[in-house]
Amino acid sequence: MTELPDEIFRKWIHSFEEDTNGITVYRPVEYDFPLARGRGGIEFRPDGVFISWEIGPTDATRGINGHWKIEGSGRVSVSFEESTRPSTVIEILQCDSEVLKVRKLPESS
Template identity: 40%
Template sequence: MTELATCLIGRWMHSHEEDTDTTEIYRPEEYAFPPARGRTGYEFMPDGQAIYIGIAAADGSTETHGRWELDADDRVSVTAEDPRIERRVLHVQDCSPDKLVLSR
């Protein structure tokens, strides 16, 4: 696994077609995804800013800004600026330039 703090940088979209019972798969935004009615994802910036990408009512995207930080070698916390959105803790199984694997 590439160093997590470096590997995370970029915009990752959920490739739900590749999920398993125990993992969620994310791919870089430019990945050739099959058609979908919307995709969730995350964008991690080097300065600790983050964006949670959600699915809008009309199948478009919504973006909620926040912050991210490493809690451990394999755990990332994402906190939204919107207090209605709970802090998310992502457990990273693997990270490479073309694939981010999270535990469910």
């Protein structure tokens, strides 16, 4: 994968019920999720912006701004504007209009 698929450019919500063996599963915002107290998510934008949506103290989400860049076949490096937040490498395992499956890798992978 030398480019990201068009389907990835949206806000994805964590479907934690589907996570398995180190694979994190996200679904589109429109997905009919089971009831849960709060859900984080991620967002890829075509201009290289990455947003980590985290659950705040009142269950409202807040965006943590960062940037993504392609690191190789199916791998994306994500760095954040907050200097205290470490950068990470994400392996994209599956991406289509219904699901995004990723695995976080050590940065040296």
